[in-house]
Amino acid sequence: MSTASSVLEDVAKYNENNTYGFVFDVSANIWRYGWPPLCMTGLVGNTLVLLVLRRDGLVRTSANVYLSALAVGDSLVLMVASVALYPGKAWGWWFDSTSRLACHVTWPVLHTIINASTWFIVAFTVERCVVVRSPLRRLSTPRNAGLCCGSLLVLAFVKNIDLFLIHDLDIGTDWDDAVCIVPLRYRDYANYYRPMISFVTSCVIPTGIVLVCNWAIIRTLRRDLVQTTARDSIVRHTTVMCLAVSFVFIVCFVPAHLFYVTILYWPMSLQDQYDVLGSLVLLRYANHAVNFFLYSLTGAHFRCELVALFHRCIQRGFVTAGCVRRMTSRVTGSFRYRREVDRHLEMR
Template sequence: MANDTALMSTASSVLEDVATYNENNTGDYVFDMSAKLGRYGWPPLCMMGLVGITLVLLVLRRDGLVRTSANVYLSALAVGDSLVLMVASVVVYPSRAWGWWFVDTSRLACHVVWPIDHTTSCQIIVAFTVERCVVVRAPLRRLSTPRNAGLCCGSLLVLAFVKNIDLFFVQDLVDTDSGDVICTTPLRYLDYVNNYRPMINFATSGVIPIVIVIVCNWAIIRTLRRDLVLSPRS
């Protein structure tokens, strides 16, 4: 019985040491690999993305494409993607490569960067799809003009920023126990950020846009099929 107790104690100690060793070393290894991927992988990906976006804009600027509403929406999407890459290069890349966060540098950066970083272009995709649906199903083609498309994209950009304006208030510079100052969520806002904001963001940036795009595309397909059936065959 004494031998069994000693054996169990020794095994427990060994397993605890192994678990601690694996936890510490695996964490260091994963963090090191993540840092290397962020440091060396992001620059070429960012450059490829910017080159691709530039080519898209050059194609859209060709004669015959400039004076269409579709061109305005696609150009807005390309510009939005380029802004995402540039913001990520300033905010995310330094943290992955060197552990330096831009948002920790000042209170202004802490309040302003996160609302911009969380602003997406999905609303422009929804607006473009809705416009195509209206043009196909209703005789309102005069509404489909580059000027109206530009106004729509500008308004959606403002609304997308307003949707994330709560991040301006729920982020602040906080003193840590180690004496560092970091941009994070104060304790009084943790419940909202962890429990409520994910649901709001999921609905406004996920469920609602997807439902609108699916319904509009379904309506477009149904209208085109109806017109194909009713049109005389040669």
């Protein structure tokens, strides 16, 4: 009987290990093959957003300041995550373990940019709510929007400065075994207190503000359906873009934070935590890559400017091609003329 039970235990352990290995392969493959197209799509889309906003006739509005800051922040998030997260999630090589400076700097920089981008969405939503509902819309100026974005970036850095202090490089016996870890004296803070702080400041408060402002905006839009001027039409289109960005932010951003707090009180195996959280984190980063498509689907003015941008690029391409053909023909003609002169001199 004991032999049979030991055999059954070995079979159970074997199946369990195979299951975890399969799940790990699935999670790693999701990052390995899903992140490159996601990152490239986000970078190209955010670049197009910046180019369109440079063309926009309302480039000096506060809304475009927030959209530009959000596009830059999303691009930086994708680029930094490509160095800090993607090699480790997909291939097992972590950039923060390469040096002590990388261990101290990687995570504060990444989380600072992520939190700043999150609060840019919140600020943009509040600004749209003020423009749509409040008589204080005169406060929504490009200068105030720039000051708000700068202040949010500073606050995000202050909020994540503790990550610089609680991480350290454990070299061990060889540099090949170096790992960026949280020392034992900071382990309780990193495992229990910081997740709750991040959950409140990066999820609960932003989501609550976004939901309240979106509710107020939707009520106002449903009550005032008449568009009197072209400026009112542009404001309405920009507000609809803001609603789309806000709702997608909630769908992509909240699940990862909820799960990260849930596992503090709901015991799970480390492998399951890694796999589920890895997939949810990838969903969270998708939020930084889809704004271009949201603007294109919901913003008629943005689509017009995007078409005008492509039309101008095509015209410039035709003009450049014509100039190249003319220069080539001139150079070829000069070479032919020179050969004819040389041949005539040789005959004489």
